[in-house]
Amino acid sequence: MSMLASYPSASASLELIWAALPFGIGLASAALVTAKKAAGWSLNNLIPTASLRPGDSTHDTEFKEDQDAFLTRCETEYGSMFNVNLHGKHITVISGSEIQEVFMNDSFSPTDAFEEMTGIQTFFNSARKSNHNDDLHIIHRVISQIITPKLALFTVRIQEHLETTLDKRLGAYARRDNRIIVEEPWPIFKEMSAHAVAAVFMGPESAQSPEVIDTFMASIDDFAKMFESSTRSVSLLRKTLFRATHRILSPLQVHVQSLVQATTPIILERRRREMDAAERGVEWERPDDVMQSMLDNFDTYNFVDLEDVCGHLLILVLTSLHSTSDVATKMMYFLAAFPDCIGILYREHQEALDIVQQEREQMRQELIQRGLPIGEQLYPSRDRDVSAAALKKMVRLDSFIREMFRFRSEKLNMYHRARNDVALSNGVVIAKGRTVVINMRSAHQGPDQGPEVTKFRPWRFVGKSKAATKVAADFLPFGMGK
Template sequence: MLGLVSNSPNAASFDIIKAALPISIGIASAVYLTAKAVTNAGYGTDKSVPTASLRPGDSTHDKEYNDDQDEFLIRCEEECGPIFNVYLFNKFITVVSGPQIREVFLNESFSAGDAIDEFTNMRTFLNSVRKSNKDIDNRVVHDIVRDMISPNLPLFTPRIVNQLEANLEREMAIFPEEEGRKLVEKPLNVLQEMVASAMATVFMGSEVAKSRKVIDTFIVATSDFGRVLGNGQRHASTWHSIWTRANYTVLNPLKIHLQTLVEAATPIILERRRLEAEATEKGVQWDRPDDIMQRLLDNFDKYGFVDLEDVCGHLLILILASVHTTSDTSTNLLYYMAAFPQHMDKLYAEQQEVLDAIQQEREKERQELVQKGEPIRDDLDPTHDRDLSAAAIKRMVHMDSFVREAFRFRTERLTLSHSARKDITLSSGVKIPKGHSVIINMRSVHQGPVQGDETDEFRPWRFVGKLKSATKVGTDFLPFGMGKHACPGRFLAIQELKTVGELMVSRYSKIEIQDPSKTKQVLLARMGAPTATGLTFTSRK
């Protein structure tokens, strides 16, 4: 194009120069980025990997990606194929699409932890509140979730439901009687309160969860966590790294939150020890509290904890991750319910059908016991026939499909970075050098042919009857990763998310987006991004 302009008889024309200028800037930027790439340690120098071109006037790909992620990736795929380089988030990174995504997740020489730390300095953040288990690939938190939380969801679900219900009633109690409608301008605040209370009960027990100071700490610390994730993901720079390390070593506001947990836990733990000693002295079995704090104390040596502060530090890490992600995704779920109100009746009908069936089954069990002359067990108390138990929620397959489809539809198109710990060659022959990062093209999976028809549309019943639950990871569903490093907390997160959805469906006949013009914006909002508009709830009463 520049050659055509310079050779034209009218090349001096101001209009032509003005038209050509953005293109020349784009080409100059591309030359600059290419030079920077070649001199940048860890940059993929494999000549077979093309670099996506820049829009005229752009010096990086950030703006085009942020303007429309799907449109940007479609252009890149058409121009470059399934593997290509981009300059995003202040660094060069290789985008991997399609079948080779699986190789990234299953190759132990790719590290998601290294990539996350490069973007966010997450290890500095986590190590600032724990004294043990600081090695680079520590999996203690992963193992705690896998061994102590996920297998015990049926036990924890009633507590979660009770806390969610209690907080929902309190937060949403005031409805104008003449309309039965309530505007909530910041739904995230309501969900944070609900989720923080529920998680406090599971992680630290009902006694600690009564403390208003503890709940506030959960919420504030979670906000700190969200800022570290959000800011780091957009600014992988030396200055951001220095600031984060200083903030969580010298200043470290998390120490205040940690001290709050220690102060709240100490008298509870001392009382538990007294009761245990008393039971032992009497020769009876102590009714051991069933929360994660007690389980960590019972496994103190197994996990190599140093002291109570160290235990509370690990609890704080669990709390930060669970409250942040669950509050965010629960809020987003409500916006999907509001954007597609035609599905609320189906979700409500399914809920009632499942609860009716369970009630009938329990009544049949009671009658059979009566006929045998046996007493009715406590677990068959009729007052709990219509509880939102783990078993009941598992049967609500339309809600599960709705949740999975919301994840599929919303998930950011480029995410889940992995850093190469050594030189790696993919099956296609593409070479990824040590220190270089790759990022997953989620669009190639979540909006690809494997999902069926109309993948650019939100179809809530897409997965009904297909044995594809919202917790099932694989090459066709990647929000939680894949393989042995897949997020072990997804079972708790999805259970709580579906519980929030079912509570909302049972209480509100309709949810509406306050400003409908912002519907697309809130549906595709990045995790941690502030919601651009409120929600109006219409009570079923």
């Protein structure tokens, strides 16, 4: 990184000296930097720190007032990498091509960063008895090994419970001029998501349990409070007290015990049916939910007991339910802001279901002609389920969602903490213990997004191979890599 400096000349005889000084200092600095780099020293001091506005002691106020304007100023003045003082910490902002390096390098830990800022690891450990120091690897394995392979099945189940809960909740609101007035959509989506998540994670029996639903929603409120410390400056004393509260009081244990009480009779009944099937020499039809799969793989995941299983389930619930409710709420606000899109999306929805219904009817006729039975999955009553096949045909909906994600994300997000000194491809070394944050603006408002990147264009991605579920260097709402 180079800097230019100029000095006024006092006389012609001093001009050569003044001209040579910056050059000589530059050579000396380069030699010192080379020596430090060879010795493995940190080069964080080479990353420029953004200046403060007059009267500001941190960048928090300027960032909150206008994130785009703040980052535009910093990028213009300092380039793709610079330091800021946010949330009570000195943080390095990473932009451009170095973003992928952060995500793909195991030496950068998002878990460590959020533990430092929020105490999230301590918070989660108050719920579980095992796997305390695994960076949530067990949770990741459950998602990849159990949830992802069954997404097609779970999608239909989720839809059913979302619709049932939505009909029930909206019926409680007053109607004015044939319109339903909802003051705040978040509680509705939180309850809808709780029922859907309960059906997928713990089975249909749990989805009907008021105790389970209440536990899920109460735990989400605790989870949201924990994240308050990552979105504003919090004193070290408060953070320390926050972690101590988690260690001593274990607030999530109350929710874990509620889940244990609710699931124990369900599990006992399942075991009774399994034993009865074994005695009769028939195969037991295993429930298709995450809890059953976790119990079946009890030793593989190193669980201790049912409380431990419920603790891990609760962590899954917290991470999925909070994000699902938040995204659904944001989606409604974007639809309200662009009401002309609603009719277009509804027509696309109906047309996609019509096509799927025709395809399923054709499959049924082919089975009948071949003399084969029609399985439950092809029953006509399921023709208009919002299946994975139907969703793939809703290209405008997918584009709207991707564009919503592009605008929804915080401009600085996805914190990581360096576990070792890490050398980036541009030659800069991020020192061990340093926190970095991704400049989402540089990815989501870059040239790859097409024209008018600062405007919400709902059909921006129609006809392009850019699905709302696929991460890439220009689409990072879910992060990248592990």
